[in-house]
Amino acid sequence: MNSLENGLSRRAFLSNTSKASLAVGLVGTGILSACSGEVKGxxxxxxxxxxxxxxxxxxFAxxxxxxxxxxxxxxxxxxAASYAKSLGEAIGEEAxxxxKPLEDVLAGISKYxxxxxxxxxxxxxxxxxxxVMAPNAGGKPDGELAAAIDASFGSFDEFVSQFDAAAKSRFGSGWAWLVVGADKKLxxxxxPNQDNPLMDVSDFKGTPLLGLDVWEHAYYLNYQNRRPEYVTAFWNVINWNTVAERFAAASM
Known part of the structure; x- marks a missing residue:
């Protein structure tokens, strides 16, 4: 499969949408208030x-x-392809x-x-x-993201412990998250299920920086019922550069 560098990169794709539309969309999303006001490039x-x-x-390998x-x-x-297809049907049915970005819809999902x-x-x-995953990745973040993790959790190890607990203890299907909250803290x-912290119906809110899928289909072929092993393995593939980019944007 071709790299996004040779195909459709994240930023190249989004550049097809006007910056004005993007700014309006992000400002209109309360949960993304970190992006409100001045839009920098x-x-x-x-x-x-x-x-x-x-x-x-x-x-894939x-x-x-x-x-x-x-x-x-x-x-x-x-x-994932099924979610995208069904989302396409829903946006047609509900006009x-x-x-505007999908985040606008999620912030008002109770209306849909x-x-x-x-x-x-x-x-x-x-x-x-x-x-947020990549080959030859993992390790630890550095720079401002590392400092923010230390400030919010006391240490990187404590952050890992809390994230692991969130992922391993989620009953049934769902996701574990690292977010920036409205107070700009991590x-x-x-x-549960396919909910996320952007949704107005969620008890846990914030701008997602990192998400881990703990539905069984994400790990069952290799790990069977051993979710904790899958959660531990995830730390070896985290793309901290992407997480840091998201942190910088959410902290504006």
């Missing part, structure tokens, strides 16, 4: 999500042995303005159908998930 584009599925930046190729292929081409909630959330969550939490 394309910096806020990293926080905006298209309504269509974008190409992976790496091959690129995250092995931590996430196996078959799981990645099924996850991307079947599960959604797609000139269950179909929009499930598939809009599923699409957003997976689009973020692919971007927080860890989880949401």
């Amino acid at each position: 394309d910096d806020t584009a990293v926080l905006a999500t298209s309504f269509t599925q974008t190409p992976l930046a790496y091959d 690129a995250l092995q042995p931590h996430i196996d190729a078959q799981t990645m292929e099924i996850h991307y081409t079947k599960h 959604v303005d797609t000139n 159908s269950v179909k929009m909630r499930n598939n809009g959330g599923g699409h957003y969550n997976h689009e973020l998930f692919w971007k 927080a860890v939490g989880s949401t």
Whole structure:
């Protein structure tokens, strides 16, 4: 599979939408108030999500042995593709303005159908998930993101402990998150099913920086019922550069 560098990059894709429309969309999203006011070039584009599925930046096998190729292929081409397809149907049925980012819809999801909630959330969550992973990644963040993690959690190890607990203790299907809250502080939490912290119906709110899919389809072929092993393996594939980009945009 071609790299996004040779195809459709995140920023190149979003540049097809006018900066004015993006600014209006992000300002109109209360949960993305970090992006309100002055829009500095394309910096806020990293926080905006298209309504269509974008190409992976790496091959299905690129995250092995931590996430196996078959799981990645099924996850991307079947599960995530289905969310994108059903979201497309929902936006047609409910006359959604797609000139604004998907985040606008999620921030007011209580006004839409269950179909929009499930598939809009599923699409957003997976689009973020692919971007926060990369081959030959993992390790620890540095710079301002590392400092913010230390300030919010006391240490990177304590952050890992809290994130692991959120992922491992989520009952049934759902997601674990690292977010920037309205107070500009980092927080860890989880949401059920395909909900996420952008939604006005969510008890846990913030601008997502990092998300981990803990639905069984994300890990069952390789890890079976051993979710904790999958959660531990995730730390080896986190793309901290992308997480840091999102942090910088959300902190504006």
